[in-house]
Amino acid sequence: MPRKIVLYALGSRGDIQPCVALGRALNARGHRVRVIAAARYADLIASAGLDPAPLSVDPADLLNTEEGQRLLAGGRNPVAFLGGLRRVLGPLAERLLGEILTAARGADLVLAPSAGWLGEHIGEHLGIPSAVIHYQPSHPTGAFPHPLLPQARLLGRWGNRVSFQAVDLLAWVLIRHFVNPWRRGQLHLPPASLLGLPRRVYRERPVLCCFSSAVVPRPRDWPSHVHLTGYWFLDEPEYRPSEELAAFLEAGPPPVYVGFGSMVPADPQSAHRLIHDAIHLAGVRAVVMGDPKSGLTSGEDVLVVEDVPHSWLFPRMAAVVHHGGAGTTAAGLRAGVPTVVCPFFGDQPYWGERVAALRAGPEPIPFRKLTVRGLAEAIRQAMHDPVIRLGAEHIGRRLSAEDGTAAACEVIESLLPG
Incomplete structure (x- = not known):
């Protein structure tokens, strides 16, 4: 009834x-x-x-x-x-x-x-x-x-x-x-x-x-x-990427996603510069979530996007970097790609620890302790450590089933x- x-x-x-x-x-x-x-x-x-x-x-x-x-x-x-x-x-x-x-x-x-x-x-x-x-x-x-x-x-x-x-x-x-x-x-x-x-x-x-x-x-x-x-995953199969995003993904190897959801850094501009510098030091391409109108800029190896469904985007990434929210963590794990968690508060450190325990990513780095070198090293570890890559693929298959x-x-x- x-x-x-x-x-x-x-x-x-x-x-x-x-x-x-x-x-x-x-x-x-x-x-x-x-x-x-x-x-x-x-x-x-x-x-x-x-x-x-x-x-x-x-x-x-x-x-x-x-x-x-x-x-x-x-x-x-x-x-x-x-x-x-x-x-x-x-x-x-x-x-x-x-x-x-x-x-x-x-x-x-x-x-x-x-x-x-x-x-x-x-x-x-x-x-x-x-x-x-x-x-x-x-x-x-x-x-x-x-x-x-x-x-x-x-x-x-x-x-x-x-x-x-x-x-x-x-x-x-x-x-x-x-x-x-x-x-x-x-x-x-x-x-x-x-x-x-x-x-x-x-x-x-x-x-x-x-x-x-x-x-x-x-x-x-x-x-x-x-x-x-x-x-409880919300898939959005009807989503179609912008021409800019589609062209960026086709122009080179899978990029890294970097985004912190609704978390608002005290100094967004400094945080964005740190992310840009870490991406450059790690030698990767990246899709960065943010508002281009706020001064965040794209470049040859960095594309700033506003709102792209994680269910569509994450499987196309080489790794994902985020704040460790429960939903974002779940989406990254199901995608089967390595995860770097940079928690702000609440239960986010816990999810970062679970990712590391599953060997689907390195140890979490609290956002307030984030440095250019530390983030770059975590990205490189996530992408190139075979144990992490296998761990991410394993948990991805389990969640997809x-x-x-x-x-x-x-x-x-x-x-x-x-």
């Missing part, structure tokens, strides 16, 4: 594309799907045959603010990261929560990221089932620590498990004074307790992990309601009422 499913896609394009891919698969099964996301992604959502519910808050714009730059500088520190999110989103919380609630009305099922457990609150208010989306491993386990607290591994399995609970508790402490007034005022629900809500979510709420067991092996102590589905959206659809349909 067709149902209305609401997906809340919090974040930048790397968070929205998996939800669009999942929504399109659900739509093909006869369900109606609404995707709540920043307004700039409304066309992407609508072109997939889904119902966009635009938000007035855009994470990409927030990163350009002074507080956003402070957030990017926080690195992997969970206190700095979560505190930064609170400062950035706090003044906008009431408006944002109201828009999310309005967009979710009439749903039969709501799927949302774990941030604030918004799906839990909305599901409780509407009397419908909800599930949590994890873009990185976020359910407690003794097998490894939370991506934001790698130091916890020093305390063994106990420390690993507690690290997840500590990060979630800290996040809930920071945002509950936004969420509980919303629960009382708009949802007509009692305030959620400090410890009760996390425990209930851990024990009861279904989780869809939007990543592959080939990249993150499933821990043995995850309960059965945590579903590791595989990645998976169908994460189909697996996720099976789980979702099992949760629908009736």
Whole structure:
């Protein structure tokens, strides 16, 4: 029986594309799907045959603010990261929560990221089932620590498990004074307790992990309601490159891709010069993601592009250099080409470590420590180390054989009422 499913896609394009891919698969099964996301992604959502519910808050714009730059500088520190999110989103919380609630009305099922457990609150208010989306491993386990607290591994399995609970508790402490007034005022629900809500979510709420067991092996102590589905890839076979891009690719050997998604360096011009110099020192050609209107310039061996689907571009590259966002990392790994991760903050260092552990790329280099020589050496290693090339090809074949959206659809349909 067709149902209305609401997906809340919090974040930048790397968070929205998996939800669009999942929504399109659900739509093909006869369900109606609404995707709540920043307004700039409304066309992407609508072109997939889904119902966009635009938000007035855009994470990409927030990163350009002074507080956003402070957030990017926080690195992997969970206190700095979560505190930064609170400062950035706090003044906008009431408006944002109201828009999310309005967009979710009439749903039969709501799927949302774990941030604030918004799906839990909305599901409780509407009397419908909800599930949590994890873009990185976020359910407690003794097998490894939370991506934001790698130091916890020093305390063994106990420390690993507690690290997840500590990060979630800290996040809930920071945002509950936004969420509980919303629960009382708009949802007509009692305030959620400090410890009760996390425990209930851990024990009861279904989780869809939007990543592959080939990249993150499933821990043995995850309960059965945590579903590791595989990645939700959004392919865009209808894409046609510009004449300039097509000519550049045909003019020489496969280039290297360099791009940092929605991450905004404090000094974009200096960062671009560093990239240009590293490309020249490495002796490679490169496709660099950026805005040519901002002063970024192309050259004989460098082409600046604005927006090219990773699913089309990455398989045509010799290697990819990026910030380590979950979606970009997945696209690079599936393409079967070596990856160089230069993380800024959050879970990005974790994905860089996973790439290195899979021998699909060198050790990650934090963006703030990036130098011309260091980036050039990492590119050369990625392209010429046979172990890395074989590792990248191996994981690429494994991910290409998976169908994460189909697996996720099976789980979702099992949760629908009736």
